[in-house]
Amino acid sequence: MHESSSPPRVRFAPSPTGSLHVGGARTALYNLLFARREKGTFILRIEDTDVERSREELSGQILSAMEWLGLDYNEGPFYQSSRMELYRAAIERLIARGSAYRAFETAEELDVERKKADAAGRAYRYSGAGRDISPDESDRRARAGERHVVRLKMPAGTIVVEDLVRGRVEFPPEALDDFVLVRSDGHPLYHFCVCVDDAEMRITHVLRGDDHLANTPKHVALFDALGVPVPAFAHLGMILGTDRKKLSKRHGAAAVEEWREAGILPEALVNFLALLGWSPGDDREILTREEMEREFSIDRIGASPSVFDPEKLLWMNAQYIAKMPATEILARCAPWLAAPPPREVALAAIELHRTRARTTVEMARAVATYASDPEIYEPDGLKKQVKPDTAAEMGKFLERIAAVSDWTVGPLEAALRASAEEQGISAGKLIHPTRLALTGVTVGAPLFDVVALLGKETALRRLRNFVDRISASEPT
C-alpha cells in the first residue's frame, strides 16, 4: 500500500476554533512520537478555512501551548488560509477529470429536502441531480455566474478503511453522499482541504481522533479522485470527562493552558497524555521523553476511549516535582512568586517541600511563606491548638529559644524539648502552636527545619506576633 522503507511524514492539524485541548495535545504528541521513533517528519498545519470561526489569536495560543509542551515540529506551521490557490487548482482538475461536479441547488432547497426526509423517517441523501448536468452546460452556467457548490462524485462500491488501530472498517455506499467540496461563495471546505494538503505534503500516516473515523471514507474517495496514494490511518479513542462524556470546556481544565496555570509541569502532562491510550507494554508509568520517542508504536495504541483523571495527573506531577532539581523547580515557580525569599532560602524551602507540593502553585505558596510573615492564622488551627494556657507556655518557650545562639535544627529542638519538660507539658503543646505561629497553617515541613531556615530574627518576630495575638484575643 505504502512504502515502508521511506520515512513517514505525519501532521497535526488543529483548527483554531479554541485553545489547545488535551485531546489535541495527545494527538499532536502521538504524531510526534511516531515521527521521532520512525525517523520521520512531523508537520504542523493550521486548519483555518472556516473564516467565521477561526481566530488568529487562537492560532497563537495553540502554538504557544505546543511550545510549552515541547511538541516541536519539523515543518510548518502552514496555514490553509494562505493555500487557497492550491485548492482552486485541485478543484479545477477534479471537475475537468469528471471526479467532481457543480451542483446548483441552494442551501434552502436542500434544507427543505432534508426536512422532508426527516419527517418521513428516511435518511436524507443528496439527490445527485448535479451529476446529470453535462459538462458543457455546467461550464456555461458557471460562466454565467450562477451560484453553485462543487461536490465529489462518490464511487459506487463499498469503501474500505484499513485502520492501524481498529483494523478493517467497511463503509457501504448507501452511507456516503456526494459531499460538498467547495461552498457557493467559493470557500473550499474542510474535508477537501485536508486531502489536498495531505496529498501535497506527502503525508504517509494520519493519526487523529476517533471522531474522524466516519469521515475517513470521504477522504479515501478524495485521495483516489486526486490520484494520490491513500495514507495509512490510525484513529485514537476520544478523551472523556469523569462523566464519560467527551471532554469539553464544561468539565473544566480541558485546555492545556488551564493545566499550565494550575501548576502542572509540561513533562508531567506529556507523560500522562502519552499513557492515555498507549502503553509501553510493561509496568512503567514514569517515562522520559527519550524513552517514549524510542519505544512508541502504533500497535500499542488502545482503541477504546479514556477518561481523563485529574487525580492521577496530580500524582504524576508530584512524582516529577519530587525528582526535579531544586533550581529547576524554582524557575518553574517564578510565575507565582511575586516576592520570593533569598535564593538560598528558596532552594532550601523547595527541598523541604518537594514531597509535599503536588503542583508548582502549591510549591510557590510554600516557598512564599519564607519571604513574608503570615497575615492570618488558619482559624481551625487557632481553635484546635490554642488553649487557655498556650500564651503563657509559648511565652516561656520564647524566652528560652531567644537565648539559642546556634540556630540549627539540633539546638532548636533541644531548646523546645527542654522548655516543654521544664513546664511539665508534652512537646506537642509547643510544637503545633509554633508551626501555626511561623507559617500560619497547621501542616507542613518538619518544624525545626522550618525554624532553622526562617532564621532567628524572623522566627522570633513571628513567635512574638503570635503570642501577642493570642494573648490579646484570650478572654481574661
Add this chain to the structure above:
RNA sequence: GGCCCAUUCGUCUAACGGUUAGGACGCAGCCCUCUCAAGGCUGUAAUACGGGUUCGAUUCCCGUAUGGGCUACCA
C-alpha cells in the same frame, strides 16, 4: 432513524486461546513520625450480558445492552 466505533477493578491500563487476570491512581489499614506529605507493607476492587467456535475463551464470531462518533454550503 441510518452508518460506524468502543466495552478488563470507580479511573488509566497489562495479559496478542491455557495467568491464583498483573501494575498504577484513588480508597482503607499498618509501619515511619512533631503535623502534613513522601516512602514501605497489606488490603479493596474488573473481563457488560447472552449465545456460539474450541479440549480450553478476557482474547475469535454473532446478537443484546450501554457509551461514543458521523450523518452541514462546521471543523
